[in-house]
Amino acid sequence: MWKQPAPANSSFNEYNTFPLPQTQRGQSSHAHGPVGHTQQPLVTGTSVLGLKYDKGVMIAADNLASYGSLARFRDIQRLHPLGKHTLLGVAGDMSDFQWLKKELDALLREEDALALTDSHPSLSPKNIYELLSNLFYARRSKMNPVWNAVLVGGWDKVKEESFLAYVDLLGTTYSAPTLATGFGAHLAQPLLREAYEAKAGIDGEGPLLTQEEAEKVLEDCMKVLFYRDARSINKFQIATITSEGVTISDSKSADTYWKFAEGLRGYGAQTQ
Amino acid sequence: MANIHTVDITRLKNGEVNLGTSIMAVQFDGGVVIGADSRTTTGSYIANRVTDKLTHIHDRIYCCRSGSAADTQAVADVVHQHAQVYTSVYGEPPTVSTAASLFEKMCYDNKDQLSAGIIVAGWDKEAGGSVYNIPLGGGMFQQPWAIGGSGSTYVYGYCDATYKEGWNEEETVQFVKNTLALAMSRDGSSGGCIRMCVITKDKVERHFIPGNELPRFWEGKEIIGSMSGQKVGIVA
Numbered sequence: 001m002w003k004q005p006a007p008a009n010s011s012f013n014e015y016n017t018f019p020l021p022q023t024q025r026g027q028s029s030h031a032h033g034p035v036g037h038t039q040q041p042l043v044t045g046t047s048v049l050g051l052k053y054d055k056g057v058m059i060a061a062d063n064l065a066s067y068g069s070l071a072r073f074r075d076i077q078r079l080h081p082l083g084k085h086t087l088l089g090v091a092g093d094m095s096d097f098q099w100l101k102k103e104l105d106a107l108l109r110e111e112d113a114l115a116l117t118d119s120h121p122s123l124s125p126k127n128i129y130e131l132l133s134n135l136f137y138a139r140r141s142k143m144n145p146v147w148n149a150v151l152v153g154g155w156d157k158v159k160e161e162s163f164l165a166y167v168d169l170l171g172t173t174y175s176a177p178t179l180a181t182g183f184g185a186h187l188a189q190p191l192l193r194e195a196y197e198a199k200a201g202i203d204g205e206g207p208l209l210t211q212e213e214a215e216k217v218l219e220d221c222m223k224v225l226f227y228r229d230a231r232s233i234n235k236f237q238i239a240t241i242t243s244e245g246v247t248i249s250d251s252k253s254a255d256t257y258w259k260f261a262e263g264l265r266g267y268g269a270q271t272q
Numbered sequence: 273m274a275n276i277h278t279v280d281i282t283r284l285k286n287g288e289v290n291l292g293t294s295i296m297a298v299q300f301d302g303g304v305v306i307g308a309d310s311r312t313t314t315g316s317y318i319a320n321r322v323t324d325k326l327t328h329i330h331d332r333i334y335c336c337r338s339g340s341a342a343d344t345q346a347v348a349d350v351v352h353q354h355a356q357v358y359t360s361v362y363g364e365p366p367t368v369s370t371a372a373s374l375f376e377k378m379c380y381d382n383k384d385q386l387s388a389g390i391i392v393a394g395w396d397k398e399a400g401g402s403v404y405n406i407p408l409g410g411g412m413f414q415q416p417w418a419i420g421g422s423g424s425t426y427v428y429g430y431c432d433a434t435y436k437e438g439w440n441e442e443e444t445v446q447f448v449k450n451t452l453a454l455a456m457s458r459d460g461s462s463g464g465c466i467r468m469c470v471i472t473k474d475k476v477e478r479h480f481i482p483g484n485e486l487p488r489f490w491e492g493k494e495i496i497g498s499m500s501g502q503k504v505g506i507v508a
Binding site: 001003063066068069070071073074075077081083084183227228229230231235237245246247248249250251255256257258259260261262264265266267268270272 | 311313315316322324341349422426458459460461463464465476482483484492493494495496497499
């Protein structure tokens, strides 16, 4: 999903399917048209998974920040709590993630300060989500995107219900009981939906997964992603958001199975 | 519109499959040890996580393949056939040097069309163990040890600092294992399991290290989780 940075002089994308915007070569000094800073992502995080279960929401993400194909930083926490009832799981450019953290932490600090002096209600997960949606869409409309895909998970104290939604660099928004970004959308989403619908049914009216069941399916998905996503590592965290608060696990690894491959040889007729 | 009449060979064609890869071969007294990871990628999708990149060319000659899966398979198949014909015609197996020259010819003559980095290694009675590195461009370089593939860039330092002449088979196997494990842990295009082959006069012995039993080095700081807003009380 987050590709190798394009060389400076490329005219087309890697598969020559569309032209790339060209910066003006031969600068002129008169009035310019609209200026975009579209960028490319450099240090990136891969899939984030989200799942509603009986007590609230769980969000999972691995601990890797890649630099193209280099597994550059292997101890990055991509799950970020906001207050006591919201958590962001962030994929995409990590510098934009760090900027988001700074901005949102500052905002929440202000809100907390206001709450001290009057009966100012705290920001609900939905409020934070709406803010992010508007921010992302506004930035994309100025051709200067925040190059991330974010899952917002939370527990709404007032409505007493769980919250889970997606927003990305294009300003696309989407909410569902199971969500995933990047490779996860292709590989994990079907597994998450299967587990969710096995209990809740196709209409979602039935019972939700228990904590153990939810954790198991997320771990299973992280295992599959480690098998098939070349920008992942087998070290991840799972965050849980319930009425009790936000908990982020220590990092863990999925058990992987490789023994079946011992006897495989070659790519065709080779037997040795 | 900008130039649409050339194809950029540094990028994969639509759907093309890449042996991202970490490969290596090391000579020791009595033979060679060759090794490779097991990951084949299409972009960042792992098309095969258990690939065998150690390809049989002759009884005591193998090659390690990196680059385009299609290109390296095609070239290896041709050289494999040449080696069989050589044996029929001359009544004895080709030397590693001869096999490497066959690879060199194909890779050099077709350098514009191919994306193939190959390491040829094996044992023959004239030279004992030998290793030939044939990178992009089709040059041939004999070395006591050779590394290749995208993952190799991360382990040049480790190999330069660690390699010693005069190792026995076991020490050489350990060197290959550690080097590949380090490369696989940093390179996104390498991973899975380690496959190794020890080639001597008497045997071709395969080794397999599953992905959950790889040597581990420093993997970043320990990450402790956190709790916020939790009610007081410790759950047993």
